[in-house]
Amino acid sequence: MAMTARQRAKVSLYVQAGIFVVAVVAVILAVDWKTIGTSVFNFSKIGPMFPDIFLVGLKNTLIYTALAFVVGLSGGLLLALMKLSSFPLYRWLATGYIEFFRGVPALLVFIAFGYGVPLAFGVQWDVNIVVMVSLGMVASAYIAETLRAGLQAVPKGQMEAARSLGMPQWRAMISIVIPQAFKIVLPPLTNEIILLTKDSSLIYVLGLTASQYELTKFGRDGISSLGAGLTPLLVAGAFYLVITIPLSLLARKFESRSARTKR
């Protein structure tokens, strides 16, 4: 008996779902649950992680991310405007900066600003400053490209209309072009903040004091002190979702609201 196209599509969907279920069951059967239970999912011994995972780990991750984002956003905006400048020197400087800091591992930048720069200039930096400068500089390279694309996506007529009303270039940028560009770049910018949140874990290379631990370092510390295997790291990892998921939801809400007032 021949099947209609619709029937064939339905059968195909059932087959795909079946393959997925089989794969999941196979993985579950293959796992050594006994070992995993004591070394990864050993939640009985993690009590001591609380409440400091909130008061120290989560708090510091949020602080480091926020500091880096403020620097990254202002630096990124400056770089984006430089890249769009009619003055070639600015364009070259911005391009060089962006290519360099996008291409170099963030970890190396941390080491450079955490150890190299203090040695070179004989200064002792607060860890907040190191995070702000190093992570902020890396972030500004990424954010610059996002913002440049957003600024260029604002129709040229907007700048022309603003200039025709007597606004100087900088005023037209601030009042007309940048507010529209920000609505356009909100989704990719959310992405940058999420990446930044996770990159803040790289500061473990700096040798922090206990009160400066962020989530990952806090989790690694738990591995050695609690005797619950990798479980503390798993818990710390879950806390990143506590930051990133609300962030995504917030951005989506913003997006749908600005979609209403935007053409």
Place this chain on the structure above:
Amino acid sequence: MNNSTGSTSTVQAAGVNIKDLRKSYGSNEVLKGISLTVEPGQVVCLIGPSGSGKSTLLRCVNLLEQPNGGTINVGEFEATDPDVDLNRMRRNVGMVFQHFNLFPHLSVLDNCTISQMKVLKRSKSEAAGVARHNLERVGLGHLADRFPDQLSGGQQQRVAIARALSMDPQLMLFDEPTSALDPETVGDVLAVMRKLAQEGMTMLVVTHEMGFAREVADRVVFMDAGVVVEEGPAENVISAPTQPRTKEFLRRVLDPTHIDVVED
């Protein structure tokens, strides 16, 4: 008919004086020595086929395009003087675009107040008063709290006119203001422009609306391939053109369904 004496506006009208204006894009010369005068309070319509340089000419007047040669005087300002205070000059020159170019992130009222506040340093309440007055003039006082994307094309264009008027310009430039509109909303925009002309506003209008040009313009300038081919009183140029190119253009525009053997 417009009159330049019975103005209801308190702002002094400015004239435009263009001499031997040249503009090229690369090797493509789009304006080949244009001279044109608009007396204060006059309405001049620029007509001609697309690509004839009329929009470029208009955009040169407030220096959205940088001319390569010639001089432009707008009221007391010499636009082509390298030392001219461009921002100060542009305050006096209202510009209306084909695609409106309203600011989509601002309400209708804020579209009309932002430049008053940021450029003319008017207080928020004063700016709002001026904006509401001008929105009334274009018949849209009741839409002040809407956003541009909630309006029809014709309404958006009238808001754009109100936005320009809110700077108390001495001269208004219109760049094909009705070309992007639905046919049914064209009339509202033309009515607003007709009223402005009657109030004594100096207007330089690029348009394909021959009816409007004939009725409102003091003078009509026909351009083709970067030169002024014919100019004069609206009646003469539109109803009794003397140049073959003007005749040909008007025949095509006024009778578009007429089929003719193309000879060149």
